[in-house]
Amino acid sequence: MLMDSIVSPTDRILVTGSNGFIGTRVVENLLARGFLNLRLFVRPSSKLDKLKQILGRYSAGKNAQIVAGDLLSREDCQAAARDVSVVIHLAAGFEKSFAGAFMNSALATRNLIEAFLELGQPKRFVNVSSFAVYSNLKMERHALLDETCPLEDAPQERHDAYGFGKVQQEKIVRDYAQKRNLPFVILRPGAVYGPGKPDLSGRVGINTFGFFIHLGGGNELPLTFVDNCAEAIALAALKPGMDGEIFNVVDDETMTSREFLTARKAAKPFFSIWIPYPLAKLGSVLWENYSKKSGGQLPPVFNRRRCAAEWQGNRYSNQKLHDRLGWKQKVPLADAMKLFLAQYQ
Amino acid sequence: MTLRLAIIGCGKIADQHLLAFRRIGGGEVVALCDRELLMANQLGDRFGITACFADAAEMLRTTKPDVVHITTPPQGHFTLAKLCLEAGAHVYLEKPFTVTAAEAEELISLAENKKLKITAGHNYQFTLEMLEMRRLVAQDFLGGKAVHVESHWPYDLSDASYVGPILGSKTHWVRQLPGQLFHNLISHGIAKLAEFLGDEVKITAHAHQSPRLHSLNGQEVQDELRVLLRDENGTTATFCFSTQIKPGQNFLRICGPKNSLFVDNSSGTLLRLENKSYKSYLTFFVPPLKLARQHFHNARINVFNFLNGKLHQDSGMKELIEQFHRSIKTQGAPPIPYREIILTARIMDEIFAQIKNPAK
Numbered sequence: 110m111l112m113d114s115i116v117s118p119t120d121r122i123l124v125t126g127s128n129g130f131i132g133t134r135v136v137e138n139l140l141a142r143g144f145l146n147l148r149l150f151v152r153p154s155s156k157l158d159k160l161k162q163i164l165g166r167y168s169a170g171k172n173a174q175i176v177a178g179d180l181l182s183r184e185d186c187q188a189a190a191r192d193v194s195v196v197i198h199l200a201a202g203f204e205k206s207f208a209g210a211f212m213n214s215a216l217a218t219r220n221l222i223e224a225f226l227e228l229g230q231p232k233r234f235v236n237v238s239s240f241a242v243y244s245n246l247k248m249e250r251h252a253l254l255d256e257t258c259p260l261e262d263a264p265q266e267r268h269d270a271y272g273f274g275k276v277q278q279e280k281i282v283r284d285y286a287q288k289r290n291l292p293f294v295i296l297r298p299g300a301v302y303g304p305g306k307p308d309l310s311g312r313v314g315i316n317t318f319g320f321f322i323h324l325g326g327g328n329e330l331p332l333t334f335v336d337n338c339a340e341a342i343a344l345a346a347l348k349p350g351m352d353g354e355i356f357n358v359v360d361d362e363t364m365t366s367r368e369f370l371t372a373r374k375a376a377k378p379f380f381s382i383w384i385p386y387p388l389a390k391l392g393s394v395l396w397e398n399y400s401k402k403s404g405g406q407l408p409p410v411f412n413r414r415r416c417a418a419e420w421q422g423n424r425y426s427n428q429k430l431h432d433r434l435g436w437k438q439k440v441p442l443a444d445a446m447k448l449f450l451a452q453y454q
Numbered sequence: 455m456t457l458r459l460a461i462i463g464c465g466k467i468a469d470q471h472l473l474a475f476r477r478i479g480g481g482e483v484v485a486l487c488d489r490e491l492l493m494a495n496q497l498g499d500r501f502g503i504t505a506c507f508a509d510a511a512e513m514l515r516t517t518k519p520d521v522v523h524i525t526t527p528p529q530g531h532f533t534l535a536k537l538c539l540e541a542g543a544h545v546y547l548e549k550p551f552t553v554t555a556a557e558a559e560e561l562i563s564l565a566e567n568k569k570l571k572i573t574a575g576h577n578y579q580f581t582l583e584m585l586e587m588r589r590l591v592a593q594d595f596l597g598g599k600a601v602h603v604e605s606h607w608p609y610d611l612s613d614a615s616y617v618g619p620i621l622g623s624k625t626h627w628v629r630q631l632p633g634q635l636f637h638n639l640i641s642h643g644i645a646k647l648a649e650f651l652g653d654e655v656k657i658t659a660h661a662h663q664s665p666r667l668h669s670l671n672g673q674e675v676q677d678e679l680r681v682l683l684r685d686e687n688g689t690t691a692t693f694c695f696s697t698q699i700k701p702g703q704n705f706l707r708i709c710g711p712k713n714s715l716f717v718d719n720s721s722g723t724l725l726r727l728e729n730k731s732y733k734s735y736l737t738f739f740v741p742p743l744k745l746a747r748q749h750f751h752n753a754r755i756n757v758f759n760f761l762n763g764k765l766h767q768d769s770g771m772k773e774l775i776e777q778f779h780r781s782i783k784t785q786g787a788p789p790i791p792y793r794e795i796i797l798t799a800r801i802m803d804e805i806f807a808q809i810k811n812p813a814k
């Protein structure tokens with residue numbers, strides 16, 4: 110338990126996306142801290158095995174309320190938000206279509222915030238965003254990316270429906286803070302890795318053509334192990350005096366894309382080829398130009414903005430996370446990699 | 455005449471309409487409307503359209519579009535299309551055209567009375583290979599009326615992200631349709647048959663749930679459908695909708711009294727099956743070689759079309775929109791005959807009635 114928390118152990122905390130990759134770890138973190146009154150929002154079609162396993166491990170798990178619904182329904186949001194003091198909002202839209210991603214990220218968030226403000230006892234709304242909201246198109250290669258960097262202003266050109274949904278989601282949170290005094294914290298995790306997520310981050314490379322193309326090269330990855338990320342999310346939910354703050358979440362110890370891929374391939378080998386950044390950039394520019402010229406016959410899946418965001422490379426800082434939230438990397442890189450790689454054995 | 459277009463329903467398919475409309479060029483999008491204003495705004499932000507509305511009547515009053523594309527879930531189609539027609543706008547209605555055939559008939563007669571055009575979003579009728587098929591049929595390649603037609607329409611359930619929310623909620627709009635999952639997915643496949651059938655069609659339909667859907671806790675939802683049809687002239691047809699058959703091939707086979715055609719919509723190809731016989735063992739050598747030549751020819755055409763920027767994934771939608779808008783401008787015949795739209799709706803009504811009450 111935090112000595113210094115905006116809620117008591119009996120206050121109700123709502124976690125959306127609670128059965129997900131990060132959500133389950135956040136639930137475990139909160140149970141381990143002694144929170145007794147968790148409400149866990151899932152969809153009726155959600156897989157619950159992992160979540161139920163975790164609940165079974167803690168005595169407070171018995172009190173946890175699993176509420177099934179869809180955040181696209183205002184009534185379901187009301188059922189979820191009633192009497193809640195803190196919302197940890199992890200549910201998001203991963204659809205390929207812009208409308209689909211917008212619905213499950215932005216529209217769902219609007220519904221949830223309205224219900225929270227109306228029926229909850231709002232102490233804090235933690236919005237879990239993503240590095241996908243940043244644009245580094247105008248940044249130098251390997252420049253420092255922190256919370257003050259510009260956000261993506263042309264997600265359509267980047268052909269990134271997920272990023273579009275997340276940018277719009279953040280905008281809604283900030284709008285409600287301004288107009289209706291929503292107390293919020295935004296967290297932007299980098300590339301979250303851990304058991305339960307076998308796919309490699311797009312920052313390492315892509316599988317689009319049936320084999321793995323390594324594009325990250327020697328770039329530093331903004332890695333955060335799922336339990337370290339969950340720790341940051343829990344702190345952001347509990348720590349007093351954080352309202353309106355935005356935090357990037359990356360671990361202290363990270364790896365380069367090449368090191369990460371090598372470790373991954375050592376666990377279970379597969380074929381990959383490496384394309385250096387200048388070539389990836391040239392390919393992206395040509396692809397984007399052809400896409401425009403052909404009126405979208407080939408969708409602009411490779412383009413300047415995406416290339417910059419994913420493969421140009423940055424350095425990352427978690428200074429603010431340490432300084433303001435008092436976050437510490439709980440799981441060291443070596444242990445995290447063991448846990449991550451075990452899923453391939 | 456520059457067409458002023460409005461869209462009602464700003465979900466996933468609306469993007470495709472706007473992209474196709476942009477590619478056609480020459481028109482102007484004057485309004486976007488969605489009951490959920492944020493949905494209209496997100497589409498407007500991305501396409502640079504500022505006139506966004508949450509109320510269709512207000513949108514029609516304020517912006518007076520020439521044509522409205524309705525891309526909402528089907529339960530809203532009838533009321534919205536009626537509203538648009540009454541406001542003097544031509545209507546493109548996404549598939550399924552309406553929930554029932556009675557609604558389809560009422561809309562079409564309203565459009566005719568008002569001297570307005572209406573069409574259904576049966577865009578798979580307008581892909582490059584379907585246009586070529588129609589050209590050959592018009593040239594009497596079949597050698598007369600079709601004797602038998604087969605339509606296969608697959609759907610891949612390996613990614614459960616589409617059915618997940620549907621199965622998750624009994625109140626999901628797909629679950630509320632009389633034909634549930636089929637209702638939302640089979641119109642394209644049925645419309646392909648309607649083109650070759652007369653108006654009086656006898657139907658026998660069977661449906662069941664696949665093991666895959668069962669494993670996803672499919673409850674009462676069915677996902678395997680087989681239909682046998684026969685019209686008043688004796689033309690027969692079969693329709694197969696399946697989530698199980700692999701590879702899931704989307705095709706139409708039209709068997710004529712002289713020759714036949716095989717249109718593979720999955721690979722955008724067309725085969726002419728000519729009635730020729732060969733002596734002795736040549737039967738085993740010549741036809742496969744001739745088919746190989748046709749396959750090669752199809753591949754060459756697709757590559758050629760790709761290099762010329764004509765092989766868009768949604769080429770059918772662009773073609774249908776273009777033909778529909780042209781029919782408005784020139785006051786010509788709409789691209790899909792009204793008879794076919796109504797017949798498609800009637801066939802669907804009957805299928806859903808039979809699978810709901812198999813004893814009947």
Ligand SMILES: NC(=O)c1ccc[n+]([C@@H]2O[C@H](COP(=O)([O-])OP(=O)(O)OC[C@H]3O[C@@H](n4cnc5c(N)ncnc54)[C@H](OP(=O)(O)O)[C@@H]3O)[C@@H](O)[C@H]2O)c1
Pocket residue numbers: 125126127128129130131132150151152154155156178179180181198199200201202203213217237238239240275297298299300301302
């Ligand atoms: N994983 C990463 O590398 C990463 C990096 C940065 C940020 N993030 C952010 O972290 C959050 C969690 O990500 P994750 O990796 O844990 O994803 P995940 O495992 O896919 O979890 C997403 C959750 O959202 C739920 N959901 C989606 N739409 C919903 C709706 N309309 N109503 C209710 N629930 C809905 C999903 O339910 P179902 O189980 O029913 O589908 C699922 O539980 C997201 O906000 C994501 O943007 C992730």
